[in-house]
Amino acid sequence: MMRREEAVVSAIISVREGLQVVRVSMRHSGEEKLAVHYTDSSPLLLPGDVVVLNVTAEELGLGSGGYHIVLPTDTSNSDLPADDLASGHIMKLKYTPLQRSVLAVEEEHSRFHAIFQGEKNLEGMPVLLGELHSMLPVALCWLRYREQQQSNQTARNVSYIMTDAGALPLAWSQHAAQLEAMGWLQSTISYGQAYGGKLEAVNKFSALIAAKHVAKADLCLVMMGPGIVGTGTRYGYSGIEVGELVNAVFALGGTPVVIPRLSFADERPRHRGISHHTLTALELAARCPAIVPLPILTGEKHAIIEEQLNRLEPHRVHMMAPARAEQIAESLRLYPLEITSMGRGLWQDPVYFQGVCAAVDCVMQLHNQST
Numbered sequence: 001m002m003r004r005e006e007a008v009v010s011a012i013i014s015v016r017e018g019l020q021v022v023r024v025s026m027r028h029s030g031e032e033k034l035a036v037h038y039t040d041s042s043p044l045l046l047p048g049d050v051v052v053l054n055v056t057a058e059e060l061g062l063g064s065g066g067y068h069i070v071l072p073t074d075t076s077n078s079d080l081p082a083d084d085l086a087s088g089h090i091m092k093l094k095y096t097p098l099q100r101s102v103l104a105v106e107e108e109h110s111r112f113h114a115i116f117q118g119e120k121n122l123e124g125m126p127v128l129l130g131e132l133h134s135m136l137p138v139a140l141c142w143l144r145y146r147e148q149q150q151s152n153q154t155a156r157n158v159s160y161i162m163t164d165a166g167a168l169p170l171a172w173s174q175h176a177a178q179l180e181a182m183g184w185l186q187s188t189i190s191y192g193q194a195y196g197g198k199l200e201a202v203n204k205f206s207a208l209i210a211a212k213h214v215a216k217a218d219l220c221l222v223m224m225g226p227g228i229v230g231t232g233t234r235y236g237y238s239g240i241e242v243g244e245l246v247n248a249v250f251a252l253g254g255t256p257v258v259i260p261r262l263s264f265a266d267e268r269p270r271h272r273g274i275s276h277h278t279l280t281a282l283e284l285a286a287r288c289p290a291i292v293p294l295p296i297l298t299g300e301k302h303a304i305i306e307e308q309l310n311r312l313e314p315h316r317v318h319m320m321a322p323a324r325a326e327q328i329a330e331s332l333r334l335y336p337l338e339i340t341s342m343g344r345g346l347w348q349d350p351v352y353f354q355g356v357c358a359a360v361d362c363v364m365q366l367h368n369q370s371t
Helices: 135-149 174-181 204-213 238-251 276-285 299-312 325-332 350-370
Strands: 004-016 019-026 032-038 050-054 067-071 090-092 100-102 126-129 158-163 187-191 199-201 219-224 255-258 291-295 316-320
Touching: 004 032, 004 067, 019 050, 019 067, 032 050, 126 238, 126 350, 135 158, 135 174, 135 219, 135 325, 135 350, 158 174, 158 204, 187 204, 199 204, 204 219, 204 238, 219 238, 238 255, 238 276, 255 276, 255 350, 276 299, 291 350, 316 350, 325 350
Parallel strands: 032 067, 126 219, 126 255, 158 187, 158 219, 187 199, 255 291, 291 316
Antiparallel strands: 004 019, 004 050, 019 032, 050 067, 090 100
16 A cells, blocks of 8 residues: 655755655645655655655654655756766666666676676675664674774774665665765765665675675674564564574675664563574574673673573573663764664663664674774
8 A cells, every 4th residue: 555645845954975865745734844855766746846745654653753755746857967867777676666777896897897707705704793773883882982092003994885775865864874974984884775875786695796896895893774574473574684693794705793673661572681683683594693792780681681691502602791871871972863772761770871882892893893
């Protein structure tokens, strides 16, 4: 089902690369709503413009962030740069009305084509694998904070690979845009049906090779964009891709490091301690061993996680000294945007943030050992 409704643009709220946020007046109700307009294939909107909105997700109360989506209706493309009209030959959003061509990093017309013709591997590069998009800014905040603490540390070249298990346009991620603007992310790569990265790739394997041999990353983070899917069942969630990513990193000679999804604030028993999402991905989908860093906790929390550890065999669990909440808060103050996971911030669910920080500390140790 797709619900559509007409509206009139009443104000421009913000503009960033590939995306414009506008306020609209709904044609039937007269209500003022927010809408997102993608500018990679349509010109910027102006107040007074009539638009057609996809209102499906917002009306269902899903995680659209409170925004309707503007459907492209202008077919002239007259305001788009010529380069945008003559990109590569690899299609994304295939066989939908919104399919578009991209210049994939692997394809013949790419200046990097030769890199992908021979065998390449990750040469042991540590790769952080996460389930939730909010893990991305937490990880970068902690990484850059720890680098500042250690004056002898050179800032690492970091690449973000966005999978196609969540939002498909990378422009939807306000965090990715902010991290790039701050210079904390040196490259973004989108693969599969996801699009909008500085580099486009056909699949997860070539995206990883692009991070290492095109973007020259010291380490990379791989996770979906905003919008994880869950059904309350064992197998029906999009984060199970973490196990598949373990296999890809291992097959390419990298070091897969899984960011554990931890919580003691989530009321759902299946997400208490180590989330069943992490456990199932590693038990079922991962056919190769990964490193799973976990913060050392105390009391009942320690007991719950200790009981879950048998489900992580044959993976290598690294117990890490936990980051103090006050230190994590200090790292988050370096970053201008609010970071929450499932609506909870640091002080509501500190162990979630400690899990991300433990994985970053582990990766920093691995990188230091290899240089």
